[in-house]
Amino acid sequence: DGGITQSPKYLFRKEGQNVTLSCEQNLNHDAMYWYRQDPGQGLRLIYYSQIVNDFQKGDIAEGYSVSREKKESFPLTVTSAQKNPTAFYLCASSPQTGQGGLNQPQHFGDGTRLSIL
Amino acid sequence: SQKIEQNSEALNIQEGKTATLTCNYTNYSPAYLQWYRQDPGRGPVFLLLIRENEKEKRKERLKVTFDTTLKQSLFHITASQPADSATYLCALANQGGKLIFGQGTELSVKP
Numbered sequence: 001d002g003g004i005t006q007s008p009k010y011l012f013r014k015e016g017q018n019v020t021l022s023c024e025q026n027l028n029h030d031a032m033y034w035y036r037q038d039p040g041q042g043l044r045l046i047y048y049s050q051i052v053n054d055f056q057k058g059d060i061a062e063g064y065s066v067s068r069e070k071k072e073s074f075p076l077t078v079t080s081a082q083k084n085p086t087a088f089y090l091c092a093s094s095p096q097t098g099q100g101g102l103n104q105p106q107h108f109g110d111g112t113r114l115s116i117l
Numbered sequence: 118s119q120k121i122e123q124n125s126e127a128l129n130i131q132e133g134k135t136a137t138l139t140c141n142y143t144n145y146s147p148a149y150l151q152w153y154r155q156d157p158g159r160g161p162v163f164l165l166l167i168r169e170n171e172k173e174k175r176k177e178r179l180k181v182t183f184d185t186t187l188k189q190s191l192f193h194i195t196a197s198q199p200a201d202s203a204t205y206l207c208a209l210a211n212q213g214g215k216l217i218f219g220q221g222t223e224l225s226v227k228p
Contacts (some may be wrong), residue, residue: 043208059193090161103166103168111160
């Protein structure tokens, strides 16, 4: 079955440490996204990528970095500069973004829950 | 600034009744509106999409309305079942193609 796989499901970060969250999709989608979800808040966009080797900042990119070296993969690194990293992180994909993607649903993984040790 | 509001309080209803969830938005002219279901510890799952020129959309027991004058969408689940218990998210697509999500409404259907 096609879908999005996020790993690990749970992750703990120590002070001053960078951690990387994995996201892989086999849907052949061009666009991929990273969201952060906090209790009582909507999903907030961290970064998105419309094509390999290209990505754009979302609304809350500070303290995070991404790469898109392959179509299938869009890893997110939570750096030590992110002072409040505890959250549920969701990766999503869609066939397209921009004007062509307006009517396309996003497919989500089952998230990674990040906590501070 | 653009804002999306969903019922912040959980909605508790009896099995068999119709659940109605609200999504209001301000400072926004979305071309599309989407509804997702999210179960605890899982990612959201797409349910329905409605365009700005559509008044209503149906899928099995689900119905969505979109009133661009009131800047509101209503999401209905008829003949609700305990398995419908989840958090429901609305999301608006802006002209840049990005989705802006509401905070979600938790629905609990009691047998």
